[in-house]
Amino acid sequence: MVFNHPEMSKPFLEQLNWRHAEKNFDAEKTLEDAQLNAILEATRMSPSSFGIQPYHVYVVSDASVKTKLRAAAYDQAQFTDASCLLVFASRTDHMKRVDQYFEYASDGDAETREKLKGYEDMMRGFIQNMPQEAWKPWADRQTYIALGFALAAAAELEVQSCPMEGFDTKQFDEILGLPEHMKSVVVLSLGYSDGSPARSKVRFPEDDLFTHV
Amino acid sequence: MVFNHPEMSKPFLEQLNWRHAEKNFDAEKTLEDAQLNAILEATRMSPSSFGIQPYHVYVVSDASVKTKLRAAAYDQAQFTDASCLLVFASRTDHMKRVDQYFEYASDGDAETREKLKGYEDMMRGFIQNMPQEAWKPWADRQTYIALGFALAAAAELEVQSCPMEGFDTKQFDEILGLPEHMKSVVVLSLGYSDGSPARSKVRFPEDDLFTHV
Numbered sequence: 001m002v003f004n005h006p007e008m009s010k011p012f013l014e015q016l017n018w019r020h021a022e023k024n025f026d027a028e029k030t031l032e033d034a035q036l037n038a039i040l041e042a043t044r045m046s047p048s049s050f051g052i053q054p055y056h057v058y059v060v061s062d063a064s065v066k067t068k069l070r071a072a073a074y075d076q077a078q079f080t081d082a083s084c085l086l087v088f089a090s091r092t093d094h095m096k097r098v099d100q101y102f103e104y105a106s107d108g109d110a111e112t113r114e115k116l117k118g119y120e121d122m123m124r125g126f127i128q129n130m131p132q133e134a135w136k137p138w139a140d141r142q143t144y145i146a147l148g149f150a151l152a153a154a155a156e157l158e159v160q161s162c163p164m165e166g167f168d169t170k171q172f173d174e175i176l177g178l179p180e181h182m183k184s185v186v187v188l189s190l191g192y193s194d195g196s197p198a199r200s201k202v203r204f205p206e207d208d209l210f211t212h213v
Numbered sequence: 214m215v216f217n218h219p220e221m222s223k224p225f226l227e228q229l230n231w232r233h234a235e236k237n238f239d240a241e242k243t244l245e246d247a248q249l250n251a252i253l254e255a256t257r258m259s260p261s262s263f264g265i266q267p268y269h270v271y272v273v274s275d276a277s278v279k280t281k282l283r284a285a286a287y288d289q290a291q292f293t294d295a296s297c298l299l300v301f302a303s304r305t306d307h308m309k310r311v312d313q314y315f316e317y318a319s320d321g322d323a324e325t326r327e328k329l330k331g332y333e334d335m336m337r338g339f340i341q342n343m344p345q346e347a348w349k350p351w352a353d354r355q356t357y358i359a360l361g362f363a364l365a366a367a368a369e370l371e372v373q374s375c376p377m378e379g380f381d382t383k384q385f386d387e388i389l390g391l392p393e394h395m396k397s398v399v400v401l402s403l404g405y406s407d408g409s410p411a412r413s414k415v416r417f418p419e420d421d422l423f424t425h426v
Contacts, residue, residue: 012225012369013251016258038226044422045229047364049378053417060426105415137350141399144354145376148361151260156225163358165262176426186354202318204266209257213273213389 015155017201022160022189024196025081031190035157036084039190042153043086046146050123052097054139055146058087058176058184068175073167073187082162082189087172088147090139093181094127140185150188162189228368230414235373235402237409238294244403248370249297252403255366256299259359263336265310267352268359271300271389271397281388286380286400295375295402300385301360303352306394307340353398363401375402 036059043057060066061084069087070079079085091097102120106113113120130138147163154161164187172184249272256270273279274297282300283292292298304310315333319326326333343351360376367374377400385397 010224012365013255016255019258019260021260040419040423042226042229044416044419045232046361047232047234047376051415053422055422056424057422058424058426062426065426100417100421101415104417137353140350141353141357144357145361145364148259148358149365151358152225152362152365163260176424202264202314203257204313204317206253206257208313209266209268209270210253211269211271213271213275213278 010156010158012152012156015158018158019151019155019161020198020201021162022191022193022198023078023162024194025078025083025160025189025191026194027081029083029192031083031159035159036190038157039086039150039153039159042149043146046149048142048145049138050098050101050126052094052101052123053142053146054091054094054097055143056089056091056182057146058085058089060085060087060176065175069167069172069187072171072175073164076164076166078162078164078189079167079187081191081194083191084189086150086188086190087176087184088143088186088188089173089176089178089182089184090136090143091182092135092139094135094139095124098123098127136183143185147186147188154188154190159190160193163187164189223369223371225365225369228371231371232364232368232374233411233414234375235404235406235411236291236375237407238291238296238373238402238404239407240294242296242405244296244372244405248372249403251370252299252363252366252372255362256359259362261355261358262351263311263314263339265307265314265336266355266359267304267307267310268356269302269304269395270359271298271302273298273300273389278388282380282385282400285384285388286377289377289379291375291377291402292380292400294404294407296404297402299363299401299403300389300397301356301399301401302386302389302391302395302397303349303356304395305348305352307348307352308337311336311340349396356398360399360401367401367403372403373406376400377402 066080073079169184279293286292315326382397
């Protein structure tokens, strides 16, 4: 994938009030490749604990697959009307992921990898010390940082989006043929609004959310 | 808090390669209020499931508190050298939060609230049907979207940041005096680099992270 930077109208911080969870996508409108690629690039570049990026994203544009997913998601129209669905799956093959990380970090060079051994051992120690039942929630949390970056990128590009958790994750895993170590956790639908007015935005005030110390 | 939009150099999508987990903050440099406020505003405006924002952020600038937190975080220098620490705590008082949400959404007006009753009942039903042990992980995930938005905002402002999970959450909760229904989960340190070179960035390639369907 070649990353072509699309023309941008306004920075992310100027898009905070406009963006919202889009409920009414125009099923006829399709994202441009440059927009989708920019959103995926923001996802790819998002930070994660130790940088191990314990997730995989299914980028669903195929109409028949979207129809199957909708049936496993309480028939919510966004699943077929959105131009594209990013189905985020979190991974639990952390030790294999560490190995892959250092393969990339050393560019496959044994000497470079040896120099990174202290860091690798520390990372493995951290994961081994984590109780097994914490492995998936930890991966889920890292996945949601990537979701946040995808949402921020979509807002900057003035692409409408809607993050969605209301679906049968097991059915999604089956439909997409996920391997055992990946489980779908959240979907980001992307596209263009059909022009219906959005529900007005509610956000908690500063004094509810922040305490200055 | 009045939100003053600071001057911005470049949009978020142009900052993806530059941003990194800063390890070496300059302890003498302080964030400008406009920068901190913009990062907090991005946090506040971030989406969450049903918009209930199940989190609270402790914005720590006080030097003595930062010293105590550092001692509960394996003596990592970022905890004192960063200009400011955002300690994200997730909440588990979801039913109370729903009530507050509809108070804000209706602006305290009983008639407006009555009109939203169907939506409120649906939200309560969803939460009641969630097993109790899922309440905190669910809130944690929403919190990480807000973390993602704060990270994106910091990158856009060319403020250095480092997300950190390596600390004793129980000690943090005690030091900050968190109520029972809030638990610290992740910290975002913010400030300026001391100029030390950053570790080179490793990200998994597109074909590892994405499957197009």
